[in-house]
Each structure stands twice: as C-alpha cells, then as structure tokens.
Amino acid sequence: MTDASTAHAKTPPPPPPATITFEGKFGKNPLADAGFGAMCRRLPAVLGHTARMAWAVDRTGVVLLLVCQVLTGVAAAVVLAFTAQAMTHILATGTVSERLHAALPALIVVTAAAAVGRVSGALSSYADRRITPLLTTEADMVLVAAVCRVESSAYGEDGFADRQEAAEVGVTRTRMMVQDAQRFMSALIRMVAASGVITALHPLLLPLLLLAVLPAGTGAVLSARVDYETHYLNVGDRNVRSMMRWWATYSRYGDEVRANGMTGYLIYWYRALSDRIDRRTVTAAPRMLRIALATSALGGIFLLCTWATLAWLATTGRIALPVAATAVVAVQTTLAALSQCVIHGAAMFHTSLYLADMRSFLDMAGERAPKRGESAVPERVAEIRLDDVVYQYPGKEEPAVAGVSLTLRRGEILAVVGENGSGKSTLAKLITGILLADKGRVLWDGIDLAEADPDALWKRTALVPQGFACWPLRARENITLGQPRTYDDGPVWDVVDAVGMREAIEKLPRQLDTLLAKELWGGAELSGGQWQRLVCGRALYRRTPLLILDEPTSQMDARGEHAIFLEIKRIAAERMTVVVTHQLENTRLADRILVMDKGRIVEQGTYEELTHAGGLFAELVALAQDR
Numbered sequence: 136m137t138d139a140s141t142a143h144a145k146t147p148p149p150p151p152p153a154t155i156t157f158e159g160k161f162g163k164n165p166l167a168d169a170g171f172g173a174m175c176r177r178l179p180a181v182l183g184h185t186a187r188m189a190w191a192v193d194r195t196g197v198v199l200l201l202v203c204q205v206l207t208g209v210a211a212a213v214v215l216a217f218t219a220q221a222m223t224h225i226l227a228t229g230t231v232s233e234r235l236h237a238a239l240p241a242l243i244v245v246t247a248a249a250a251v252g253r254v255s256g257a258l259s260s261y262a263d264r265r266i267t268p269l270l271t272t273e274a275d276m277v278l279v280a281a282v283c284r285v286e287s288s289a290y291g292e293d294g295f296a297d298r299q300e301a302a303e304v305g306v307t308r309t310r311m312m313v314q315d316a317q318r319f320m321s322a323l324i325r326m327v328a329a330s331g332v333i334t335a336l337h338p339l340l341l342p343l344l345l346l347a348v349l350p351a352g353t354g355a356v357l358s359a360r361v362d363y364e365t366h367y368l369n370v371g372d373r374n375v376r377s378m379m380r381w382w383a384t385y386s387r388y389g390d391e392v393r394a395n396g397m398t399g400y401l402i403y404w405y406r407a408l409s410d411r412i413d414r415r416t417v418t419a420a421p422r423m424l425r426i427a428l429a430t431s432a433l434g435g436i437f438l439l440c441t442w443a444t445l446a447w448l449a450t451t452g453r454i455a456l457p458v459a460a461t462a463v464v465a466v467q468t469t470l471a472a473l474s475q476c477v478i479h480g481a482a483m484f485h486t487s488l489y490l491a492d493m494r495s496f497l498d499m500a501g502e503r504a505p506k507r508g509e510s511a512v513p514e515r516v517a518e519i520r521l522d523d524v525v526y527q528y529p530g531k532e533e534p535a536v537a538g539v540s541l542t543l544r545r546g547e548i549l550a551v552v553g554e555n556g557s558g559k560s561t562l563a564k565l566i567t568g569i570l571l572a573d574k575g576r577v578l579w580d581g582i583d584l585a586e587a588d589p590d591a592l593w594k595r596t597a598l599v600p601q602g603f604a605c606w607p608l609r610a611r612e613n614i615t616l617g618q619p620r621t622y623d624d625g626p627v628w629d630v631v632d633a634v635g636m637r638e639a640i641e642k643l644p645r646q647l648d649t650l651l652a653k654e655l656w657g658g659a660e661l662s663g664g665q666w667q668r669l670v671c672g673r674a675l676y677r678r679t680p681l682l683i684l685d686e687p688t689s690q691m692d693a694r695g696e697h698a699i700f701l702e703i704k705r706i707a708a709e710r711m712t713v714v715v716t717h718q719l720e721n722t723r724l725a726d727r728i729l730v731m732d733k734g735r736i737v738e739q740g741t742y743e744e745l746t747h748a749g750g751l752f753a754e755l756v757a758l759a760q761d762r
C-alpha cells in the first residue's frame with residue numbers, strides 16, 4: 136500500500152469534472168432540433184399561455200395594466216401630434232404673442248396628455264409589481280407540482296434533469312415577462328401614433344425610418360439567439376454544478392467533506408466547471424460584438440439617408456420650412472418609439488425562448504404523469520399477487536427484477552434478503568406501484584396496479600425507503616407528513632413510544648413542535664439512528680394495509696431495533712408487511728423469507744428451513760457469523 140502523503144509528489148493532477156454529453160432525446164439543443172423558425176412559431180402559444188396565467192392570478196391587475204398601457208400609448212401619441220401642431224404655429228409667420236396664442240390650445244393638450252401619460256405609467260408599474268410576483272410563484276408552483284407528479288421512472292430518463300434545469304430558468308425569466316410585454320406594448324402604441332404623424336408630414340419618411348431601426352431589431356434577435364444557444368450548451372454543466380454546490384455546502388455532509396480532506400478537490404472541481412461554463416459564455420461575446428457592429432453600421436447608414444432625404448425635401452421646397460422643423464422632432468420621436476418597439480420586442484422574444492423551455496418541460500412532465508386508470512384499491516386488502524414480474528431500468532442492459540411471482544396475504548410478514556444489487560428495493564417499488572412492471576402484473580385483490588388510481592393506491596401504502604428524507608419540518612410533521620391533520624397528539628405519541636423516541640422528543644426544546652433542522656434558526660438535530668426511528672414512526676403512523684420497510688434499522692442500536700420489530704409483529708395481523716434487510720438475524724420474525732439473486736427469487740422458506748437448505752441464505756448466514 137502507498138502512503139498517500141509520500142506519494143503526493145508523484146500523483147497526477149486531480150481529474151477535471153466529467154464532460155457531460157447526452158445522447159438521449161432530450162439532451163439536445165432544441166435550436167438544433169427544431170430550427171429557429173419553428174421555435175419562433177411556438178412563441179405566440181407560449182405568450183398566450185403566460186397571458187392566461189397572468190389573467191388567472193390577478194384579473195384586476197391585468198385589466199389595470201392593459202388600460203394603463205393603452206392610456207400611456209395614446210397620451211404619447213397625443214403629445215406628439217399636438218407638439219407637431221404647436222410647432223407649426225410657433226414657426227409660422229406673425230408676432231411672437233400671436234404665434235404663442237395660436238399654439239396655446241395645442242400646448243395645453245400636450246401638458247394634459249403628458250400628465251395622463253405619467254399617471255398611467257406609474258399605475259402600470261404598480262400593476263406590474265402586483266402581477267409579477269404572483270405570476271412567478273404560479274409558474275414555480277406549476278413546475279414543482281409537475282415534477283412531484285411524474286412517474287418515478289421519468290427521473291431516470293436521459294436529459295430529464297437538464298430539461299428541468301432549463302425550465303427553472305424559465306420560471307426566473309417569468310419575472311421579466313410582464314415588464315417586457317408592458318414596455319413592448321407602450322412602445323408599439325407610441326410607434327403607431329408617431330408613424331401616423333410622420334406619414335402625414337411626408338410619406339417617404341416612415342419607410343426610411345423603418346429601415347433605420349430594422350438592423351437594430353435584427354441585431355437584437357440574433358444576439359438573443361446566440362445568448363440562448365450559449366445558455367443551452369451550458370444547461371447540463373449548470374445542472375451538475377448546482378447539484379454539487381448543494382452537496383458540497385449542505386451542513387449534513389460537512390463532516391464527511393472535512394474529515395476526508397475533500398474540501399480542496401471540491402473547490403477545485405467547482406472552479407473548473409464554472410470556468411468551463413464561463414469559457415462558453417465568453418466565446419459568445421465576439422459574436423455578439425460582430426452582430427452589434429454590423430447592425431449599428433447598417434442602421435446608421437439608413438438613418439443618414441433619412442436625414443439627407445429630409446434636407447433634400449426642405450431645400451428643394453417640397454416641404455415648407457415649419458413642416459421640416461416639425462419633421463425633425465417627429466423623426467426623433469418616431470425613431471425613439473421604433474427603437475423601443477424593436478428592443479422590447481426582441482427582449483420579449485428572448486424571454487419567450489426561456490418560457491418555451493418551461494412550457495416544453497411541463498408538456499414533457501404532463502406526458503409522464505401517471506395515466507394508469509381509475510380502479511380503486513379496497514380499504515382492506517387481503518392479497519397482493521405478482522405474476523412473472525419483470526422490470527428493467529432505462530438504459531440498463533439487464534432487468535433489475537427478472538420474472539418474480541409471489542403471493543402475499545394479510546397478516547403475513549415477508550422478509551426479502553439478497554446481496555447488493557439483487558433487486559430487493561426494486562421489488563419493493565413494484566409491490567407499492569411506484570414502478571410499473573414492464574412485463575407481468577402486480578395485483579392487489581385482483582386489481583392490476585397498471586390500471587389502479589395511483590393516489591388511491593398510495594393511501595394504502597407506507598414505505599420506509601433505504602435513503603429516507605430528514606424533512607426540515609417540526610417533529611410532529613415528520614411523523615404525520617402525508618396524513619390528514621388531527622387535533623389530538625395522542626396517536627403521534629403512540630408511535631413515538633413504539634419506536635422508543637419519547638425521551639428524545641421530550642428533551643427537545645419544544646418537544647413535538649421543535650423544528651428538526653439544525654441549520655435553521657431555532658432548529659434541533661437528531662442522531663442518525665434517531666432519525667431512522669422517526670422515519671419508521673412515520674410509516675407506522677399511517678396504519679395502511681401494506682407496510683414496506685427497506686433496511687429500516689441499519690443505523691439503530693439494539694434497543695431501537697428490538698422496539699421496531701416488536702411493534703411490527705404487534706400490528707402484523709391487520710396488514711401485509713415486507714422487510715428488506717441485510718441483518719439476517721432479523722428475518723427470524725418473518726413468516727417467510729425470499730432470497731433474491733440477479734433479480735430472481737432463488738430460495739424461499741422460514742429461517743429454520745433456509746439455514747439448513749445449504750443454499751445462498753445458509754451461505755450468507757455463515758458469512759455473517761464468520762468474524
């Protein structure tokens with residue numbers, strides 16, 4: 136063996152983060168798949184959806200926003216038209232007071248319209264501040280609910296997590312949508328009004344102005360495309376980076392990170408991945424610059440043509456001098472309105488690209504929501520039967536469960552044992568209907584789980600998974616989570632007693648009301664075994680016809696383990712109990728033991744029968760005793 140410290144000088148530099156390349160259907164850049172035109176055609180539907188969402192969350196706000204937008208636009212148009220009128224009077228012949236007198240009505244209208252414009256502008260900002268938080272929360276809620284509802288097998292699909300990450304960006308961009316849309320609308324109204332005024336002055340001016348801003352619009356759309364392409368190239372890396380960020384900084388894993396000397400590598404890894412993301416982003420900058428320079432130059436040339444045309448019209452007497460002066464103001468205003476329209480239009484387009492990602496993920500998640508059927512599972516289940524059940528995880532070459540048949544009856548305790556990777560947890564997931572069999576059937580009292588309503592089914596199941604969650608909630612909620620609320624803590628204390636946690640809970644600063652998250656202010660922390668006891672308590676509290684415990688006591692002391700198994704036996708008559716375990720001694724309590732190997736049941740019987748059968752079980756028992 137080499138001493139790590141002496142070998143240090145010779146060791147190669149740490150490996151950089153793995154490059155993630157997805158070959159799955161959803162790992163590809165949608166721009167490459169669908170083409171830019173096709174994505175643009177989707178945008179009206181995306182915008183329509185966002186508008187409907189806004190309407191659903193705050194109708195008053197939306198009406199206020201629309202009215203104020205129209206008012207702001209109309210006010211701007213009135214200001215422009217009447218400024219032009221006032222200018223004509225001011226620049227006409229006559230004494231100063233005569234000219235001012237003639238221009239006065241128009242100036243009063245300009246002042247009033249400007250005031251209306253300001254007030255409605257302020258009100259539309261108010262409406263935006265009302266709608267945007269609700270809209271963002273709604274989008275977020277829809278996303279969270281959609282992910283919580285997909286079939287569990289969807290998590291294993293290529294690119295599912297990446298599409299989710301892209302959708303999360305869509306949620307954050309929702310915040311900008313109302314503002315983008317609001318600015319675009321008011322610029323559009325201003326533009327229409329200004330176009331009317333400028334066309335009235337001379338029909339040649341508007342097409343020239345349109346030409347002057349068109350390059351800017353094209354530039355903004357092209358830049359949006361480059362930005363989005365870069366964003367998409369980075370989705371996979373960003374997803375992994377945010378996962379690693381959580382793992383590296385989560386206090387629960389802090390001891391492992393420190394005592395195993397992982398800090399340096401994790402920081403190096405994080406930096407290396409961030410650099411890779413930055414490199415891609417920075418590579419886009421020269422492309423953006425080229426687009427900006429080319430479109431600005433083209434826009435400048437067209438603008439020069441506009442001014443030259445105006446000068447030519449004035450010098451050749453084709454338009455009167457006061458009209459030419461008005462035209463100067465009108466050109467400036469129209470140009471500003473047109474530019475705003477183009478810029479905000481492009482911003483809306485940009486935001487919609489991200490919203491389209493959110494939409495397509497929601498569609499994808501919707502397609503993966505359970506569509507199993509309506510059959511209801513009875514409240515008291517007498518029998519669960521598996522008929523030649525096969526299940527293979529996506530991307531795996533071998534089935535995890537390869538043709539299992541078994542019958543489980545009420546009152547029975549079944550232990551499932553076998554070496555790592557033999558398919559025990561997968562079998563548990565098939566029995567509970569978390570996974571649906573690829574072949575064969577799982578029947579609860581004759582009802583095929585492929586046709587049963589999953590929500591109704593999962594009211595009848597309680598599962599202690601191998602990797603359980605330590606919810607940052609109060610102790611009480613950690614037990615009652617998933618059950619309707621009761622006003623009486625009696626049943627909660629009953630399971631606390633059953634799992635031997637009374638003393639530990641009573642010592643907490645606020646007993647059942649204590650927040651179990653040491654990282655949160657006022658929170659407390661339990662030990663690993665105490666957490667496991669609580670999680671068993673959560674499953675026992677449910678009192679369901681099926682109780683499945685996957686390695687329930689791996690972190691518990693002998694007293695805790697004894698208490699749990701005593702309780703399992705005490706309540707066994709009313710339900711079917713499945714215990715997956717590597718502690719072979721614990722299988723003594725089972726009525727029947729299944730021994731799994733490579734996804735198949737290779738032996739079954741009682742503890743006594745199997746220890747004398749000379750098979751895999753006897754071998755595992757002998758290995759456990761050979762210390």
Ligand SMILES: Nc1ncnc2c1ncn2[C@@H]1O[C@H](COP(=O)(O)OP(=O)(O)OP(=O)(O)O)[C@@H](O)[C@H]1O
Pocket residue numbers: 291528529531535553554555556557558559560561562601
């Ligand atoms: N989510 C998953 N995606 C892909 N493959 C999986 C997944 N979960 C398990 N597998 C694979 O399925 C096989 C069976 O795994 P399973 O977790 O059922 O085994 P197990 O008997 O419970 O193992 P252990 O004793 O280690 O808990 C293994 O080869 C494993 O790699």
